Amino acid sequence: MSFDGLGYMDAQHYMNKGIMPNLQEFQQEAAYATDFVTVMPSLTAPSHAAMATGARPAATGIVSNEFHSQGKKLKDDQSGFSQTLGVTPIWKEAKNQGKVTATVAFPDSNPNNSSSSATYAVYSGGTLAESALHDLKFSSVKDERARHLFSKSIEAEEAVVTLDIKDYPTQQLFVLRTVEKQPKLYISTDPNNVGEEISVDDWNAVVLDIPYFDSSGLYIKLKGDISKKEGLQMFQGTVMGGIYRGRDDFSKKIESEFGFYPAADELKAFSSGTITREEYEQAGERFTDWVTDVSLYIKYTYRPDLLFYYYPTVDTELHEFLLREPAQPGYDLAAVQEKEKYVSWAFGQVDKVIGSIKRNQKSDDHLLLISDHGLEPIHTRLSPNVELEKAGLLVKDKEGKIDSSKTKAYAEASGTLAHIYVNLKGREKQGIVEPSEFDQVTQEIVSAFTNRPVFSPLYRDPRKAANPVFKWLNGKKDTVYKGKAYPNLTMFSSDQEEVTPYEVIWSDKDDEYASISNGNSGDVFLSAAPGFLMGKDANISL
The missing domain is CATH 3.30.1360 (Gyrase A; domain 2)
Structure with a gap:
C-alpha cells in the first residue's frame, strides 16, 4: 500500500495527536524503518517507478511527473504516469516467473504498456472532462418518455446538458422533470429513455459508454430547490475513464461489481466554491473506499501473490492546504486552524484505510506500508x-x-x-x-x-507570528519555535531579504x-x- 505524501514526521505528528490510532497500532506490531532516503527527484511518478523496480530515474526514464521527450515539439510534454518503464517492475517480473500479480491505481502500472502490466490491473484512464456547474434550462416535452412514465394529467419538461469530452462533443445528459407539486427528476444518456430517478439530496452515478475505455462515468448532484425550476443547477463531477485488464472476464466483473473508475477528488470545484467542503470530502472518501474495495475483492477473488495499490489523498490535501510557516501568504491563526482541519481529515482517511486492510489480513499475508515523500510548506x-x-x-x-x-x-x-x-x-x-x-x-x-537572488518581503518574525500557531498545533502552552530561521522582519517592513x-x-x-x-x-x-x-x-x- 502506497500513501502519497505521507512523510515520516507528519505520520508521527498525527499519531501523537490521536488521529492515526490504526497506524500507531500497526507500527507497534510491525517492523518499521526510520533511516531511509528517497530518490532524486522525489516526485510521485519517479518515486513510484523506483519502488516498483528498485532502479533510479536514470534507469526507469521517469525523471519527473511531466517531462519533454526528445523529438517532440516544445511544450508537448509527456506524463510520467503513462510512460513505459525502462526497467521491468516487480509485478511484471513475478508474473513472468509464474506468479499472479495485481495493481490497483498504482502509479506507473498502466496496463496499456504491455511490457509492465500485472496479471490483473485497474488503472485510471485519465480525466475525460473537467467538473462543471450547469444551469438547467427546461422546456416542455411530449414524446414517448412522458407517456410511458407519467399519467396523462402530469406534464414533463426536459433540460439537456452537453459534456465537454474531447473527441466526443456530442455526449449529452438528458434531465426530465415532472411538473407537479412534488416534482421528480430523471437522468439518462439516451434521449429516447427516461433513465434513472435522481436522488435529490445525494450524489448520483451516471455511467457513460466511451470507446477505448473499460469504464467511464461521473457523479452528479443537484443544486437548488427542485420545486422551482428557475435557478435549478446540476453539478457535474469530473468525467473519468477506467482501464481494467486481466484474465478471462476480469474487466466485466470489475465493472459489474464496482462500476466506473471514480475521480480521486473534486478539488477544482471546491476551490471555486461550486461544492461544499462536506461534498468535497464525500468525493474523496468515495475514491478511497473504491480503491480499498476493489483491492480486497481482487485479493479474495483472484488470490494474487503480489498486490500493489495506492492512495493520493494526503498528497492532495498537503499540496493545497498545508499552512504552517509564517512566510506563507494568508498565514494567520484562523486560516491555520481551518487548513489543519482539512489536512487532519486526509490523515484520518489514511488511518481508516489501514484499519480496514488490517482487519482483512490473513495469517500468511505480508503487508508493507510505504510512501514516496513528505511535503513542506511553500511560500x-x-x-x-x-x-x-x-x-x-x-x-x-x-x-x-x-x-x-x-x-x-x-x-x-x-x-x-x-x-x-x-x-x-x-x-x-x-x-x-x-x-x-x-x-x-x-x-x-x-x-x-x-x-x-530573489527579493521577497514574505517573512515575519516567528517569535511574533509562529509561536501561537505552533502552540495550538502541538496542544502545548509553551512551545519553542524550531522551524527555519527567518529574517527578523515584518510583512510591512520596508527592508527586503535576498534569498x-x-x-x-x-x-x-x-x-x-x-x-x-x-x-x-x-x-x-x-x-x-x-x-x-x-x-x-x-x-x-x-
Missing part, C-alpha cells in the same frame, strides 16, 4: 521559463505563445524541480541550436539561475547529473530551495 512560486525569457533564451510570439523558431531553451517544471531542454537541431522537432553551440547555450542556462531560490543546478558537467541522466532528462536540472515551488507557465517569477 513562493517560481517560473524558470520567465528567467529563460529574461536571459533571451526563450521567445514568445504576439499571442504570448512560445516561438519554437526563436527559442533556444525551454523548462518543463513540476513541483519543486524543473528540467530545461536545449532546442537542439537534429534532436528536437523544431531545433534551432547548432550542435557546436550546445555547450555555450547550456552555460548560458546555468548562468541564468546561478546565484540568482537564492535555486538550490541545485546540474548539467552533464556535474557528477550528480548522472543519477538522473536519461533520454527524458533536461540538459540542465533545477531543484528549488525549501519553501519554493516551480511552475512552467507562471506569468511572473514570484
Whole structure:
C-alpha cells in the first residue's frame, strides 16, 4: 500500500495527536524503518517507478511527473504516469516467473504498456472532462418518455446538458422533470429513455459508454430547490475513464461489481466554491473506499501473490492546504486552524484505510506500508521559463505563445524541480541550436539561475507570528519555535531579504547529473530551495 505524501514526521505528528490510532497500532506490531532516503527527484511518478523496480530515474526514464521527450515539439510534454518503464517492475517480473500479480491505481502500472502490466490491473484512464456547474434550462416535452412514465394529467419538461469530452462533443445528459407539486427528476444518456430517478439530496452515478475505455462515468448532484425550476443547477463531477485488464472476464466483473473508475477528488470545484467542503470530502472518501474495495475483492477473488495499490489523498490535501510557516501568504491563526482541519481529515482517511486492510489480513499475508515523500510548506512560486525569457533564451510570439523558431531553451517544471531542454537541431522537432553551440547555450542556462537572488518581503518574525500557531498545533502552552530561521522582519517592513531560490543546478558537467541522466532528462536540472515551488507557465517569477 502506497500513501502519497505521507512523510515520516507528519505520520508521527498525527499519531501523537490521536488521529492515526490504526497506524500507531500497526507500527507497534510491525517492523518499521526510520533511516531511509528517497530518490532524486522525489516526485510521485519517479518515486513510484523506483519502488516498483528498485532502479533510479536514470534507469526507469521517469525523471519527473511531466517531462519533454526528445523529438517532440516544445511544450508537448509527456506524463510520467503513462510512460513505459525502462526497467521491468516487480509485478511484471513475478508474473513472468509464474506468479499472479495485481495493481490497483498504482502509479506507473498502466496496463496499456504491455511490457509492465500485472496479471490483473485497474488503472485510471485519465480525466475525460473537467467538473462543471450547469444551469438547467427546461422546456416542455411530449414524446414517448412522458407517456410511458407519467399519467396523462402530469406534464414533463426536459433540460439537456452537453459534456465537454474531447473527441466526443456530442455526449449529452438528458434531465426530465415532472411538473407537479412534488416534482421528480430523471437522468439518462439516451434521449429516447427516461433513465434513472435522481436522488435529490445525494450524489448520483451516471455511467457513460466511451470507446477505448473499460469504464467511464461521473457523479452528479443537484443544486437548488427542485420545486422551482428557475435557478435549478446540476453539478457535474469530473468525467473519468477506467482501464481494467486481466484474465478471462476480469474487466466485466470489475465493472459489474464496482462500476466506473471514480475521480480521486473534486478539488477544482471546491476551490471555486461550486461544492461544499462536506461534498468535497464525500468525493474523496468515495475514491478511497473504491480503491480499498476493489483491492480486497481482487485479493479474495483472484488470490494474487503480489498486490500493489495506492492512495493520493494526503498528497492532495498537503499540496493545497498545508499552512504552517509564517512566510506563507494568508498565514494567520484562523486560516491555520481551518487548513489543519482539512489536512487532519486526509490523515484520518489514511488511518481508516489501514484499519480496514488490517482487519482483512490473513495469517500468511505480508503487508508493507510505504510512501514516496513528505511535503513542506511553500511560500513562493517560481517560473524558470520567465528567467529563460529574461536571459533571451526563450521567445514568445504576439499571442504570448512560445516561438519554437526563436527559442533556444525551454523548462518543463513540476513541483519543486524543473528540467530545461536545449532546442537542439537534429534532436528536437523544431531545433534551432547548432550542435557546436550546445555547450555555450547550456552555460548560458546555468548562468541564468546561478546565484540568482530573489527579493521577497514574505517573512515575519516567528517569535511574533509562529509561536501561537505552533502552540495550538502541538496542544502545548509553551512551545519553542524550531522551524527555519527567518529574517527578523515584518510583512510591512520596508527592508527586503535576498534569498537564492535555486538550490541545485546540474548539467552533464556535474557528477550528480548522472543519477538522473536519461533520454527524458533536461540538459540542465533545477531543484528549488525549501519553501519554493516551480511552475512552467507562471506569468511572473514570484
